[in-house]
Amino acid sequence: MIAAVAVVLLAAVLAYALFGGADFGAGFWDLTAGGPQRGARPRAVIEHSIGPVWEANHVWLIFIFVILWTSFPQAYASITLTLFVPLMIAALGIVLRGASFAFRKAVVTTRNRRLFGAGFAASSVLVPYCMGAIVGGIATGRVPTGGRAGDPVDSWINPTSTVGGVLAVAAAAYLSAVYLVWDARGLDQTDMAEYFRRRAVASAVVVAVIAAAGAFVLRADADYLFDGLISRALPVVILSGACGVGALLLLVRGAARGARALALVAVAAAVVSWGVAQSPYILPTNLTFAAAAAPPGTLTAVLAVVVLAAVIVLPGFVLLYVLDRRGLLPEEGVDDVADPDVDRAPDNDPHLHAATTRDSIEEPGR
Amino acid sequence: MVEVIATFGETAVLAAVDPVPWARAQMAFTLMFHIILVPLGVSWAFMTLIANYRAVKHSDRDALMLAQRWSKYMAVTFAVGAVTGTVLSFEFGLLWPRFMGQWGAAFGVPFAFEGLFFFTEAIFVAIYIFGWRRLRPWPHFWTGVPVVLAGIGGSVSVVAANAWMNAPSGFTQNAEGTVVAVDPLRVIFNDAMPLQAAHMVVAAYLVGGFLIASVYATGMLRGRTDRYHRLGFLIAFSVAAVATPIQMGVGDSLARWVYNNQPVKFAAIELVPTTSSDVPETLLGRLDDDGTVSGGVPIPGLASWLSDPSTGRSTVVQGLDTVPADDQPTVRQVNIVHLAWDAMVGLGTLLFLLSAWYGISWVFRRRMPASRWFLRAAAASGVLSVICLEAGWIVTEVGRQPWIVYGIMKVEDAVTGNTGVWISFCAVVVLYLAVGITTILVLRGMSRRFRRAGGFTEHDAPYSPSALPEEPSPTREEAVR
Numbered sequence A: 001m002i003a004a005v006a007v008v009l010l011a012a013v014l015a016y017a018l019f020g021g022a023d024f025g026a027g028f029w030d031l032t033a034g035g036p037q038r039g040a041r042p043r044a045v046i047e048h049s050i051g052p053v054w055e056a057n058h059v060w061l062i063f064i065f066v067i068l069w070t071s072f073p074q075a076y077a078s079i080t081l082t083l084f085v086p087l088m089i090a091a092l093g094i095v096l097r098g099a100s101f102a103f104r105k106a107v108v109t110t111r112n113r114r115l116f117g118a119g120f121a122a123s124s125v126l127v128p129y130c131m132g133a134i135v136g137g138i139a140t141g142r143v144p145t146g147g148r149a150g151d152p153v154d155s156w157i158n159p160t161s162t163v164g165g166v167l168a169v170a171a172a173a174y175l176s177a178v179y180l181v182w183d184a185r186g187l188d189q190t191d192m193a194e195y196f197r198r199r200a201v202a203s204a205v206v207v208a209v210i211a212a213a214g215a216f217v218l219r220a221d222a223d224y225l226f227d228g229l230i231s232r233a234l235p236v237v238i239l240s241g242a243c244g245v246g247a248l249l250l251l252v253r254g255a256a257r258g259a260r261a262l263a264l265v266a267v268a269a270a271v272v273s274w275g276v277a278q279s280p281y282i283l284p285t286n287l288t289f290a291a292a293a294a295p296p297g298t299l300t301a302v303l304a305v306v307v308l309a310a311v312i313v314l315p316g317f318v319l320l321y322v323l324d325r326r327g328l329l330p331e332e333g334v335d336d337v338a339d340p341d342v343d344r345a346p347d348n349d350p351h352l353h354a355a356t357t358r359d360s361i362e363e364p365g366r
Numbered sequence B: 001m002v003e004v005i006a007t008f009g010e011t012a013v014l015a016a017v018d019p020v021p022w023a024r025a026q027m028a029f030t031l032m033f034h035i036i037l038v039p040l041g042v043s044w045a046f047m048t049l050i051a052n053y054r055a056v057k058h059s060d061r062d063a064l065m066l067a068q069r070w071s072k073y074m075a076v077t078f079a080v081g082a083v084t085g086t087v088l089s090f091e092f093g094l095l096w097p098r099f100m101g102q103w104g105a106a107f108g109v110p111f112a113f114e115g116l117f118f119f120t121e122a123i124f125v126a127i128y129i130f131g132w133r134r135l136r137p138w139p140h141f142w143t144g145v146p147v148v149l150a151g152i153g154g155s156v157s158v159v160a161a162n163a164w165m166n167a168p169s170g171f172t173q174n175a176e177g178t179v180v181a182v183d184p185l186r187v188i189f190n191d192a193m194p195l196q197a198a199h200m201v202v203a204a205y206l207v208g209g210f211l212i213a214s215v216y217a218t219g220m221l222r223g224r225t226d227r228y229h230r231l232g233f234l235i236a237f238s239v240a241a242v243a244t245p246i247q248m249g250v251g252d253s254l255a256r257w258v259y260n261n262q263p264v265k266f267a268a269i270e271l272v273p274t275t276s277s278d279v280p281e282t283l284l285g286r287l288d289d290d291g292t293v294s295g296g297v298p299i300p301g302l303a304s305w306l307s308d309p310s311t312g313r314s315t316v317v318q319g320l321d322t323v324p325a326d327d328q329p330t331v332r333q334v335n336i337v338h339l340a341w342d343a344m345v346g347l348g349t350l351l352f353l354l355s356a357w358y359g360i361s362w363v364f365r366r367r368m369p370a371s372r373w374f375l376r377a378a379a380a381s382g383v384l385s386v387i388c389l390e391a392g393w394i395v396t397e398v399g400r401q402p403w404i405v406y407g408i409m410k411v412e413d414a415v416t417g418n419t420g421v422w423i424s425f426c427a428v429v430v431l432y433l434a435v436g437i438t439t440i441l442v443l444r445g446m447s448r449r450f451r452r453a454g455g456f457t458e459h460d461a462p463y464s465p466s467a468l469p470e471e472p473s474p475t476r477e478e479a480v481r
């Protein structure tokens, strides 16, 4: 049962990395899209693509926390005790990001949009960096247990954390660029698809370089993890690398169909390889999953929730994505009316004249 | 002189680094902020669906406009609610790591179910809000229903966790105090949960209704008395007016539960320093450091009578001094609890009278009260109901002090050892105030633009290309008036 919950935890991390990560990455491209004129079109694609889904994607993070604190309470307590600073920054970043994104859609003047856009984009880089740094701190064994706090600075400002943070930002940007190619195609914007394809290729190269450099850092800084990566987790690492190369080749040659799937698998396998490499420890090499696990009653409840989620939430999640990809959830901003004095009475609204009978609104319900 | 400065500096530094008050303040501040958005998240979708139903069923154009605009405001409040809620889940660990380490396996369980509900809510909120233009009317309506159900389920689950802190059950500890067995159902369905959850869900409908109605009441006072504004007012205020009397009933039962199960909290609520019968209900007033009650208006015997009507004024109410001083809330906390109690019950009664006025007018005149005073009171009802909500939570949370898990773990044993909490507290306050103010400004800006736009703009028209009736039918017009 402990193993099952550990797998669920890893799956939640994976889902957050793949779905939430892409949202953060979209923020990165928003940040780098340039001035209001030049960046308008890419930003429109970005907003269109993450608008309806970001809140649902974000719930994966809540799931991670909930699974941690119910099933592995000691690990959660130790992590929050030691990594107070980056977690707090991430929390504030999440507030800034979510609020700015929602506000940006609801305001109209360019100045306000830029303000909230900047808040959204900057926090989209900050949060994944912190998450990556936190993973780095955990994976290198910098989080002690037993109610002791680890070093509040070194636990997240260290070589592995730096690599982890930068890698998280880059991987998020990469994933997101790949998705955005298809989103732009869905909107029939060929030039935007090309725009994001070029960025996908560039970020793929950057990710590869960081990953390679990271290998050296890990060898020096994180014995247990590094050993795990070249032994237990080796097949997954190889899978990740192979898919990454495959995706890159396809992207370079015009982003054929398989590129998106390969990119997804590449990132997913990288996350899984981390999990496999540090097993059986939840906090290498201080606390194993088995030692941290909650009593069986709690684990049963968590697994029951997972089953319920598969029955209730998953169909909804799939529905949301299907509707979103089919363009049935168009961006709902708030229009401005050019002339404030036109307080149009309904009957000279040309639009409503186009309206015919009242039957048509009832018709589909029958 | 130098010495004075040095001592002063020392105390300042000590005050700055002792994490307990800062952690409490940060937890309280973020919760009190989040809870304002909660009623909107829980009940607004329901009111929107009422308008939506009317729109589709009776081809009511005003109702359609209302439903669509409400859903757009909801997108903003929902997002702010979601992100501030997320901060709370960080904070449980960041501020109370020892609490979570020891009790996470039990206390955490309700949150697993909460996650399920919030997930459902987030998914269907997105479909509903973004689906206006492309989905068919009835399927679109139905995508809103899970939002309502999940909102209720979510708040019940979260409150179950809070209720567990008041009535911990469903776990076994070994000699060292480690939790070795957990019965998840007993954790969720703890003794405090049914009434507390009911009180919160009704509160969400009550506060959501009054908040939204107050916006339309303000508009009507400013002369915007068109059908659109009236409809907005009627839907929201009716929901609140139905919820208010229910809330009084549930609150009454909850108070008796506290009397029976958390006597010290009850003593703080009723300002009872020593055990006695024939205890007066003291309105306002305060507990002094020497343990006597001063000021206020005592109503003889009422507190005893309310605690158990069957024994009337001879009901014995346990005093604060029945537990050691270390296990009592401090005098300051007692006064806060009592004042908050007066605020909740007092304002709750006012809101009840307002609802009664509205109800009586409907019964006898078949329309809402015409008086401007009614509208003025309704315009104030939103803020008053939020104060009620906050006050109720202060009673619950401060009244539990010094315990974090009632009778088992104290707050000071749960707090983080991190001395930098005061910094995160300041950061949180600054960010939240900015977000709060901006939320209000953004919502107002949206409302102004909606008003300017009059009808639907091209971009907006829901259920297009299906058409809308040009004018609401006259009979409907009458009905709403």
Ligand code: HDD
Pocket (backbone or CB within 6 Å): B159, B166, B192, B195, B196, B197, B199, B200, B203, B206, B207, B247, B248, B250, B251, B252, B254, B255, B256, B258, B265, B344, B345, B346, B347, B348, B349, B351, B385, B388, B389, B390, B391, B392, B393, B394, B395, B396, B397, B399
């Ligand atoms: C928002 C409107 C609202 C209104 C009008 C009332 N309450 Fe309330 N009350 C709340 C909102 C609230 C709450 C949602 O804020 C609390 C905090 C925790 C809870 O479960 O509900 C609460 C808590 C709370 C508690 C403390 C429970 C505990 O510590 O476990 C008691 C005893 C009452 N209420 C009793 C009443 C009575 C007798 C009322 C009638 C006059 C009343 N409430 C009106």
Ligand code: HEM
Pocket (backbone or CB within 6 Å): B024, B025, B027, B028, B031, B032, B033, B035, B096, B158, B159, B161, B162, B389, B390, B393, B394, B397, B398, B400, B401, B403, B404, B411
């Ligand atoms: C429903 C879920 C809630 C949970 C699980 C919860 C949990 C907690 C925890 C763990 C603490 C810190 C320990 C303590 O001081 O006792 C706390 C304190 C506090 N909470 Fe809650 N809370 C909830 C809801 C709320 C709400 C909605 C409000 C306010 C509107 C609130 C107001 C406070 C206050 C004022 C304190 C500080 C009490 C003091 O230190 O004197 N709580 N809560």
Ligand code: HEM
Pocket (backbone or CB within 6 Å): A055, A058, A059, A062, B031, B034, B035, B037, B038, B040, B041, B042, B077, B078, B079, B080, B081, B082, B083, B084, B085, B086, B087, B088, B089, B118, B119, B121, B122, B151, B154, B155, B156, B158, B159, B200
């Ligand atoms: C009485 C107490 C509470 C109620 C009724 C409540 C209800 C809600 C609701 C309805 C939402 C959805 C967003 C919205 O509509 O604004 C929400 C968001 C959230 N709340 Fe609260 N909440 C309460 C207290 C808490 C507490 C104490 C926590 C601490 C863990 C919490 C955690 C969250 C989280 C994590 C979210 C975000 C979920 C998402 O991303 O969709 N809530 N809350």
